[in-house]
Amino acid sequence: MPFDDQLRADTAPLYTDLYQLTMLQAYWAEDMHANAVFDLFVRRLKHRNFLLACGLEQVLEFLESMTFSEEAIEYLREQGTFDEEFLAWLSDFSFTGDVYAVAEGTPVFPDEPLVEVVAPIGEAQLAETFLLNQLTFQTGAASKAARVVQAATADGTDRLVADFGMRRMHGTDASMKGARAMYIAGVDSTSNVAAGHAYGIPITGTMAHSYVEAHDAEMAAFRNFTRQYPDTVLLVDTYDTMTGIEKVIDLAREWGDDFQVRGVRLDSGDLAELAKQARARLDEEGLDDVMILASSSLDEHKITDLLEQGAPIDGFGVGTRMGTMADQPYLDSAYKLSGYDGAPRMKLAKDKSNLPGRKQVMRLFDDGEATQDVICIAEEAGDQDGTPLLMCVMKDGERTEAGRPRPLDDIRAEAARQVKALPERLRQLDLADPPYDVSISSALENRRDAVQANLRDRMNLPA
Amino acid sequence: MPFDDQLRADTAPLYTDLYQLTMLQAYWAEDMHANAVFDLFVRRLKHRNFLLACGLEQVLEFLESMTFSEEAIEYLREQGTFDEEFLAWLSDFSFTGDVYAVAEGTPVFPDEPLVEVVAPIGEAQLAETFLLNQLTFQTGAASKAARVVQAATADGTDRLVADFGMRRMHGTDASMKGARAMYIAGVDSTSNVAAGHAYGIPITGTMAHSYVEAHDAEMAAFRNFTRQYPDTVLLVDTYDTMTGIEKVIDLAREWGDDFQVRGVRLDSGDLAELAKQARARLDEEGLDDVMILASSSLDEHKITDLLEQGAPIDGFGVGTRMGTMADQPYLDSAYKLSGYDGAPRMKLAKDKSNLPGRKQVMRLFDDGEATQDVICIAEEAGDQDGTPLLMCVMKDGERTEAGRPRPLDDIRAEAARQVKALPERLRQLDLADPPYDVSISSALENRRDAVQANLRDRMNLPA
Numbered sequence: 001m002p003f004d005d006q007l008r009a010d011t012a013p014l015y016t017d018l019y020q021l022t023m024l025q026a027y028w029a030e031d032m033h034a035n036a037v038f039d040l041f042v043r044r045l046k047h048r049n050f051l052l053a054c055g056l057e058q059v060l061e062f063l064e065s066m067t068f069s070e071e072a073i074e075y076l077r078e079q080g081t082f083d084e085e086f087l088a089w090l091s092d093f094s095f096t097g098d099v100y101a102v103a104e105g106t107p108v109f110p111d112e113p114l115v116e117v118v119a120p121i122g123e124a125q126l127a128e129t130f131l132l133n134q135l136t137f138q139t140g141a142a143s144k145a146a147r148v149v150q151a152a153t154a155d156g157t158d159r160l161v162a163d164f165g166m167r168r169m170h171g172t173d174a175s176m177k178g179a180r181a182m183y184i185a186g187v188d189s190t191s192n193v194a195a196g197h198a199y200g201i202p203i204t205g206t207m208a209h210s211y212v213e214a215h216d217a218e219m220a221a222f223r224n225f226t227r228q229y230p231d232t233v234l235l236v237d238t239y240d241t242m243t244g245i246e247k248v249i250d251l252a253r254e255w256g257d258d259f260q261v262r263g264v265r266l267d268s269g270d271l272a273e274l275a276k277q278a279r280a281r282l283d284e285e286g287l288d289d290v291m292i293l294a295s296s297s298l299d300e301h302k303i304t305d306l307l308e309q310g311a312p313i314d315g316f317g318v319g320t321r322m323g324t325m326a327d328q329p330y331l332d333s334a335y336k337l338s339g340y341d342g343a344p345r346m347k348l349a350k351d352k353s354n355l356p357g358r359k360q361v362m363r364l365f366d367d368g369e370a371t372q373d374v375i376c377i378a379e380e381a382g383d384q385d386g387t388p389l390l391m392c393v394m395k396d397g398e399r400t401e402a403g404r405p406r407p408l409d410d411i412r413a414e415a416a417r418q419v420k421a422l423p424e425r426l427r428q429l430d431l432a433d434p435p436y437d438v439s440i441s442s443a444l445e446n447r448r449d450a451v452q453a454n455l456r457d458r459m460n461l462p463a
Numbered sequence: 464m465p466f467d468d469q470l471r472a473d474t475a476p477l478y479t480d481l482y483q484l485t486m487l488q489a490y491w492a493e494d495m496h497a498n499a500v501f502d503l504f505v506r507r508l509k510h511r512n513f514l515l516a517c518g519l520e521q522v523l524e525f526l527e528s529m530t531f532s533e534e535a536i537e538y539l540r541e542q543g544t545f546d547e548e549f550l551a552w553l554s555d556f557s558f559t560g561d562v563y564a565v566a567e568g569t570p571v572f573p574d575e576p577l578v579e580v581v582a583p584i585g586e587a588q589l590a591e592t593f594l595l596n597q598l599t600f601q602t603g604a605a606s607k608a609a610r611v612v613q614a615a616t617a618d619g620t621d622r623l624v625a626d627f628g629m630r631r632m633h634g635t636d637a638s639m640k641g642a643r644a645m646y647i648a649g650v651d652s653t654s655n656v657a658a659g660h661a662y663g664i665p666i667t668g669t670m671a672h673s674y675v676e677a678h679d680a681e682m683a684a685f686r687n688f689t690r691q692y693p694d695t696v697l698l699v700d701t702y703d704t705m706t707g708i709e710k711v712i713d714l715a716r717e718w719g720d721d722f723q724v725r726g727v728r729l730d731s732g733d734l735a736e737l738a739k740q741a742r743a744r745l746d747e748e749g750l751d752d753v754m755i756l757a758s759s760s761l762d763e764h765k766i767t768d769l770l771e772q773g774a775p776i777d778g779f780g781v782g783t784r785m786g787t788m789a790d791q792p793y794l795d796s797a798y799k800l801s802g803y804d805g806a807p808r809m810k811l812a813k814d815k816s817n818l819p820g821r822k823q824v825m826r827l828f829d830d831g832e833a834t835q836d837v838i839c840i841a842e843e844a845g846d847q848d849g850t851p852l853l854m855c856v857m858k859d860g861e862r863t864e865a866g867r868p869r870p871l872d873d874i875r876a877e878a879a880r881q882v883k884a885l886p887e888r889l890r891q892l893d894l895a896d897p898p899y900d901v902s903i904s905s906a907l908e909n910r911r912d913a914v915q916a917n918l919r920d921r922m923n924l925p926a
Contacts, residue, residue: 011657011660014656014657014659014660015635015655015656015657016629016655016656016657017627017629017630017654017655017656017668018654018656018659018666018667018668019654019668019669019670019671020668020671021656022668022670022691022692022695023670023671023673023674025691026674026687026688026691026692027677029687029690029691030687032677036673036677038673072660075656075659075660079666081692121673121677125671125673125674128630128671129629129630130635132630132631133629133630133631133632133634133635133638134634134635136630136631137631137632137633137634164480166479166480166592166596167480167591167592167595167596167599167796167798168595168596168599168600168793168794168796169596169600169633170600170632170633170634170636170637170641170787170792171596171597171600171633171634171635171636171637171639171640171641172478172593172596172597172634172636173633173634173635173636173637174633174634174636174637175596176634177634178633178634191480191481191482192478192479192480193477193478193479193480193481193484193538194474194477194478194479196481196538197474197477197535197538203481203542204481205480205481205482205483205485206482207482207485207486208482208483208486208588208591209799209800209810210486210499210501210584210588210799210800210808211486211489211588213800213803213808213809213810214490214495214499214584214800214803214808216921217921218922224489224492224493225489227492228485228488228489228492229485229489229544232485238810238811239811239918239922239924240811240922240924243922243923243924320793324633324792324793325792326792326793329633329787329788329789329792330631330783330787330789331631333630333631335630336672336673337672337673337676337677340676340677345673345676345677346676347672347676347701348701348702348703455702458679458680459681459702459703459706460706461702461703461706
């Protein structure tokens with residue numbers, strides 16, 4: 001049994017919450033096949049000034065593979081909850097709906113739909129869990145990584161950021177999709193070889209303490225490793241950082257003109273102080289080209305702190321705290337019904353309401369800088385100023401031109417361009433004051449109030 | 464292209480940090496094939512009194528599938544970093560080592576090895592990333608879930624806990640392995656259908672707000688859903704919780720003796736207050752059998768708070784905060800070289816040192832209650848009191864009898880038994896004072912001091 005067989009394409013639609021399937025059967029039994037509109041959005045941000053949309057490609061792949069194998073149907077049969085006639089219908093099931101989405105790498109804000117699904121209600125419902133699972137995590141990872149990249153390059157210097165998070169990210173999928181998301185957000189490389197293979201992300205790595213320890217002397221380890229990899233990065237803190245630096249200097253003397261070591265990595269202790277001492281010693285010996293890389297529980301705050309102390313660090317290996325989004329390990333995402341059978345719908349429950357009907361987000365620019373987003377009714381978008389963010393990426397279950405897979409480097413470049421177009425205060429780590437201006441068009445506001453009043457009326461609830 | 468093809472069994476060993484592969488080649492080039500000992504352990508706990516070991520089964524599956532396909536080798540060739548002779552050697556690679564591990568579902572403490580790998584150093588190194596990735600996450604998820612289950616049943620009442628976390632957990636693998644880990648920790652069911660299929664975990668679910676909203680009236684939704692699923696759980700807060708409860712009462716009158724609705728779910732508002740009001744109204748109408756279930760941003764603290772307020776809640780749907788381990792989204796796990804070629808090794812770097820050599824953990828009991836763990840040298844375990852926790856689960860790359868896959872329900876029952884054997888203060892949410900007693904045998908202490916002194920001496924470092 002291969003270790004990853006639990007999630008296979010032929011049982012992909014089981015990748016859902018049970019209630020999606022029981023509701024699907026109920027809709028089927030009630031002959032409710034009319035189109036619903038569901039929007040996926042984030043209610044509020046914590047510790048973030050913006051989100052970077054990510055995960056759409058995997059969502060579209062999933063929607064294309066939403067068919068039930070014999071094995072999947074047999075498993076459902078065993079539950080005793082599903083009728084034979086429904087299971088027969090399921091064996092011909094596929095996703096036939098339309099999808100509107102913000103392009104990957106686009107900055108988005110609370111209440112703005114990242115995705116709108118327009119499909120027969122049961123289909124749209126069945127897709128919910130996977131869409132939330134992927135978009136919540138990938139958007140969360142990209143948004144966190146954007147901050148780390150921002151911190152590492154805040155003074156305009158192009159310092160490297162490598163994703164070292166694989167070992168403590170939440171399982172295999174997180175480390176794959178996370179590597180992709182963080183690369184989109186501007187991270188330069190990943191240590192995850194499988195992600196390099198799957199997505200073409202540059203892979204990087206140095207050496208581990210265990211390699212040094214396995215040798216009788218640190219010098220022997222450095223000597224042997226550089227013999228194999230002349231332009232490698234040497235890890236210098238296994239025993240004592242500055243002693244390790246002296247070994248690198250000895251090695252440079254041994255190699256003479258052939259010395260090609262690209263850098264040293266500091267992984268413990270007072271990184272700012274050690275980086276300064278290391279830089280000074282390396283420079284004294286004419287080793288100005290040897291970069292100083294740092295790792296060890298880094299995140300955007302620690303990086304900022306190091307750079308504010310004047311630490312001469314050229315690149316950062318950032319692992320667990322970025323990869324697990326440790327300060328905000330989930331987004332407050334939602335996937336809500338906003339229309340059914342041509343009529344707008346919404347939820348009244350306190351703090352959990354949503355905007356009814358199909359929508360569009362218009363982004364307004366002033367001299368190239370984004371100044372305001374307006375969430376409006378989809379049909380009024382043509383009359384609004386600005387650039388529409390939602391595009392039709394799938395029509396009747398088939399990708400449109402806009403939904404075609406895009407080269408990852410294009411997405412990454414576009415993300416960089418769009419983040420740069422945000423107001424300066426949003427690209428700081430502190431919460432922007434004022435936050436970015438997201439307004440609701442008056443037509444949409446009127447619709448929301450009307451739907452709300454109508455619902456309260458129908459349900460005999462106080463206004 | 465199936466949506467999950469990025470991690471396939473035939474490219475499994477690429478699922479690693481690049482440096483593991485470059486070190487593997489260096490060891491190969493240096494003819495360093497002697498056995499190394501690596502231990503995987505957690506340095507310290509935050510917000511937890513114990514960990515529940517989880518993930519070993521997936522680790523063994525991975526070690527059994529660590530072979531390089533043509534495709535994997537071709538990808539490595541493209542990197543320009545690997546010699547042809549090494550790539551030829553890789554094409555015959557497999558894991559040939561021994562593995563000692565604590566059984567899944569065993570409570571463990573800081574510094575105690577969850578796994579020790581004894582294998583030719585390059586092999587042991589190559590396994591590091593996957594082992595850390597799976598054991599860190601799964602042990603983290605099980606440990607968090609154990610607290611939630613503890614909170615839900617603190618007064619001895621057997622309340623249900625369902626895993627509703629799939630939608631915001633970090634990707635697909637997290638929601639699969641997480642469902643498994645949380646089930647081992649005592650969670651009763653999962654909403655994740657694929658996890659039910661893969662692992663045989665009971666699957667549960669209710670209905671979504673969207674189902675209610677898609678109907679013209681809440682009553683029509685309740686009526687139709689119970690026609691399909693007579694013993695379902697109805698979600699009552701879409702518009703107003705107590706109005707929803709009255710609808711359930713109306714429905715009970717309609718159905719008369721045939722009324723079988725199993726419960727109602729509250730998902731917003733003041734859950735304690737609403738549960739009391741709902742219980743009172745249901746009881747007034749003779750609906751004592753209708754359970755009250757609650758969901759909405761729950762974790763162990765919120766559950767404790769609800770129960771302390773006397774909320775008559777029979778079960779909890781616990782999602783994001785448990786599934787993302789929101790208060791501690793990663794464990795401070797490490798995989799460290801502790802021996803090579805028969806000699807103990809360790810790292811000196813501050814706060815990151817480890818215990819040298821092969822070890823055993825002995826758990827001492829007093830009248831069935833665990834009182835102390837002693838970490839000792841493996842060879843002295845026979846002379847120590849207590850029950851050894853580490854077992855040989857793989858020998859020469861093959862599973863031993865102790866390493867055979869175990870039925871999930873057996874692991875779960877054993878976990879419950881072992882958690883119950885912990886001192887009462889450890890099964891509280893607050894940090895235990897004093898914490899559990901984990902000692903190091905004097906022989907192991909002596910070895911650590913000797914290795915440390917020897918290293919400092921050899922490296923010319925101050926003591």
